[in-house]
Amino acid sequence: MVPTVEIFDSPGKGRGLRAIKEFWAGDVIFTEQSISAVVFDGLAERICHSCFRRQEKLQRCGQCKFAHYCDRTCQRAGWAEHKQECAAIKAYGKAPNESIRLVARITWRLDKEGSSKVSDMQLTTLDELEDHLNDMAEDELQEFKVDIHNFLDYWPRTSKQHTIDSISHIFGVINCNGFTVSDQRGLQAVGVGIFPNLCLVNHDCWPNCTVILNHGNQSAVNTLFHSRQRIELRSLGKIAEGEELTVAYVDYLNLSPERQRLLKAQYFFDCTCDHCKNRTKDDIKMGGKEVDGVKPTEEQVKEATDFCYQMLEKMDQARLKGDYHIVVKICREAIEKTEPVLADTHIYLIRLCSALSEVQAYLQSFDDAAEYSRRMVEGYIKIYSPNNAALGMAAMRAGVNLWQAGQIEIAHGMICKAYSILMVTHGPTHPITKDLEEMRVQTEMELRMFKENEYVYYSMREAALQNKPMTMLHEPKSMEEGIKNLFHRRK
Numbered sequence: 001m002v003p004t005v006e007i008f009d010s011p012g013k014g015r016g017l018r019a020i021k022e023f024w025a026g027d028v029i030f031t032e033q034s035i036s037a038v039v040f041d042g043l044a045e046r047i048c049h050s051c052f053r054r055q056e057k058l059q060r061c062g063q064c065k066f067a068h069y070c071d072r073t074c075q076r077a078g079w080a081e082h083k084q085e086c087a088a089i090k091a092y093g094k095a096p097n098e099s100i101r102l103v104a105r106i107t108w109r110l111d112k113e114g115s116s117k118v119s120d121m122q123l124t125t126l127d128e129l130e131d132h133l134n135d136m137a138e139d140e141l142q143e144f145k146v147d148i149h150n151f152l153d154y155w156p157r158t159s160k161q162h163t164i165d166s167i168s169h170i171f172g173v174i175n176c177n178g179f180t181v182s183d184q185r186g187l188q189a190v191g192v193g194i195f196p197n198l199c200l201v202n203h204d205c206w207p208n209c210t211v212i213l214n215h216g217n218q219s220a221v222n223t224l225f226h227s228r229q230r231i232e233l234r235s236l237g238k239i240a241e242g243e244e245l246t247v248a249y250v251d252y253l254n255l256s257p258e259r260q261r262l263l264k265a266q267y268f269f270d271c272t273c274d275h276c277k278n279r280t281k282d283d284i285k286m287g288g289k290e291v292d293g294v295k296p297t298e299e300q301v302k303e304a305t306d307f308c309y310q311m312l313e314k315m316d317q318a319r320l321k322g323d324y325h326i327v328v329k330i331c332r333e334a335i336e337k338t339e340p341v342l343a344d345t346h347i348y349l350i351r352l353c354s355a356l357s358e359v360q361a362y363l364q365s366f367d368d369a370a371e372y373s374r375r376m377v378e379g380y381i382k383i384y385s386p387n388n389a390a391l392g393m394a395a396m397r398a399g400v401n402l403w404q405a406g407q408i409e410i411a412h413g414m415i416c417k418a419y420s421i422l423m424v425t426h427g428p429t430h431p432i433t434k435d436l437e438e439m440r441v442q443t444e445m446e447l448r449m450f451k452e453n454e455y456v457y458y459s460m461r462e463a464a465l466q467n468k469p470m471t472m473l474h475e476p477k478s479m480e481e482g483i484k485n486l487f488h489r490r491k
């Protein structure tokens, strides 16, 4: 593979990556496999430890009884990584937490390779990456020491021994650069892994790249056609030769001070990007609604904002408990009360619309789900950059809801919008993009039918709905607000 990027000294940021050729929207700048990855503690029995797919039924490793796999093929594929772990878990008596498991897997891998580079494409060694141990707060350091203590108990005497400093360094690296691994549809965070080249890509709140996990394809009968799980760094627009490559570590939906706070706490730097410096769009994210040239007073906006905030907290509690009818009630009340005052780009109002649409879709109230997800997308469009992955995913959700509500014209438009964004952010081979392609074809056909003969269209639709209740959504309490954190942080 011809190199497309190089390391350089980014002013004020330390090492960074820059393009050595021109890129356009949707270009894959590089792909990278993990040095190692592990499934989260809480999902150990629901996610395959080899391919990270979510499956109804998994087979347990007969030896350690901890690792789970889709089938024999996945178990065999994962054995090289699991072999030493398996024996260690048995000897230790239980599986240690995900951070310890990841550090151990990485260390075994590097010991086996006999070098800190596992491929020629790896631009940096783990040793060269920052661990930020000196930036950590006291309580965080305490947790760290507990992990390192447990690691030393878990690490077999028969494996190569390492100094506490070098083990601490790896813990530090995964703490700030452990990449969130998602399930095959990219809807849920299921694990954490380390991708060294990605660690070199600096943050910008308004980035020129995005990163997506592609699970590869292991379904072909002939294993020659299988592709491995990898991340792809994809270009969001035109990137000139020599330009620095950036991704967003935190969600742009947050206000500038909040993004800066998160970045400082999690990644130990002060963001000085243009959007933070100018506090771009903070005004519309907290803004009041202008009606016939009249704006509400600052007090009115503040009062409505505070009210939304309280209702969001209440709503989150009800959602976690699974009290979905209460969620609906809270959201409706909060939206009705504050929408005359707050702008449709107000982020609390958008969050309420998002939660309400998600729960209503789950409860099969499709008209409501359609209405509020459409409003969510309209808000997002004014806030996010045009090729933002979260915007694409939101448009998909809205498209499905509108389709289910029978609003075929808007549904088709929304699905096309989602498709065009995901072609850039996820690429044509990602399962979600393939789903969208199918929906695009289906809704296009339905739209044509609708335009030719509405009556036939509605009776066909009725029949289709009766035959096949559409259930493609997770239960809302199991969903996070999408996966908006690039790197995984221990809670």
Ligand SMILES: [Zn+2]
Pocket: 048, 049, 050, 051, 052, 053, 069, 070, 071, 074
């Ligand atoms: Zn599997």
Ligand SMILES: [Zn+2]
Pocket: 061, 062, 063, 064, 065, 066, 067, 082, 085, 086, 087
């Ligand atoms: Zn095992």
Ligand SMILES: [Zn+2]
Pocket: 204, 205, 206, 259, 271, 272, 273, 274, 275, 276, 277
């Ligand atoms: Zn910033």
